[in-house]
Amino acid sequence: MSNYTTLISAQDLAAHIDDPKWVVVDCRHDLMNLAAGRDGYAIGHLPGAVFGDIETELSGARHGPDGAFRGRHPLPEKEALAETLRSWGVDDDSQVVAYDAHGGMFAARLWWLLRWLGHEAVAVLDGGMAAWQALGKPLVTDIPSRPHGSFTVRAPFVPTVTVAEVMDNLENGERIVIDARASDRFRGENETIDPVGGHIPGAKNRFFKDNLQPDGRFKDAATLRSEFAPLVDDPQRAIMQCGSGVTACHNLLALEVAGMPGAALYPGSWSEWVADAARPVATGEA
Structure with a gap:
């Protein structure tokens, strides 16, 4: 299998x-x-x-x-x-x-x-x-009872970066940061969700919902590849982030579907970044 x-x-x-x-x-x-x-x-x-x-x-x-x-x-x-x-x-x-x-x-x-x-x-x-x-398949309400598993932790398939590494990147510009939040949040115009609005300086915006077709399924690999190409020239130099490290994973999955693996997740994302007022913030379009 x-x-x-x-x-x-x-x-x-x-x-x-x-x-x-x-x-x-x-x-x-x-x-x-x-x-x-x-x-x-x-x-x-x-x-x-x-x-x-x-x-x-x-x-x-x-x-x-x-x-x-x-x-x-x-x-x-x-x-x-x-x-x-x-x-x-x-x-x-x-x-x-x-x-x-x-x-x-x-x-x-x-x-x-x-x-x-x-x-x-x-x-x-x-x-x-x-x-x-x-498909006409059912939903149920019963809670499954499964035998305890034997899962073990192994070497990761995916990289991460720390807030310090993202901060250093502001100086050296070796990597590109892609923000998965909606454009209004990226621009700093949604104070309900982001009391401190805006984005990491130099970041680009790719709203995670842009990875989907109207029916909620992912776009095909070729389409995703063509849409990510202007943002990500080398996935291994890319950092994915969002509000708190959740929807950034959607962009990482889309890149994997597109045959563009290797991008890193910044787990703390915007919510960690703005916790320290010394970290710079940009607003408006990228």
Whole structure:
């Protein structure tokens, strides 16, 4: 069996939904209503799916040991995340499928996190819950009971950068920063979400929803490649960021689909960047 490592169609998932080696994770979330994802899961989810909480399981402590603010959704400790995966029944040879109802904006976070832990067989359900239901497939309310998994942490497939490295890049300009937030937030015009608005100086804007077709599925590889090419000449020199390191993973997934791997995630992203007033902020267009 070949692994799914980027996207999986609803049809292909349906063919494996009862496979004991497959683990399906519901990643629904709402930044304005933190209970919405779990409430939605209780109302109805894909058969056999467990729930992955963005706030408590797929993110870590907001403040580091030194007291410094690390952003709204900093990376969890690797072993803590590994134990969460084991509690869901994930083994080293499991195929993991993440889904949401938001075009993959939250499911992509789990996709990236598993690759960060060295697990390659993880994919996002293309089109999410809507694609599943369009096939006439059911939703259920029962909570699955799975045997404890044996997942182990291995070498990461994906790089990260620190806030210090992003700061240094302002001087040397060796890398390009791509911001996945909506254009109004990038320009500094949405104080509801970003009390301190704007973007990292020199950054370019690629709204994560631009990776999607009108039906919520990802654009094809050739289209994504042509759209990213003017922004990213060399993926290994690119840094992806957003508000808090979540939707930046959507751009990283799109780059992977496009055959342009190697870009790094800045996990703290804008929320960490603006926690220190000494860090410069730009507004307006790129």
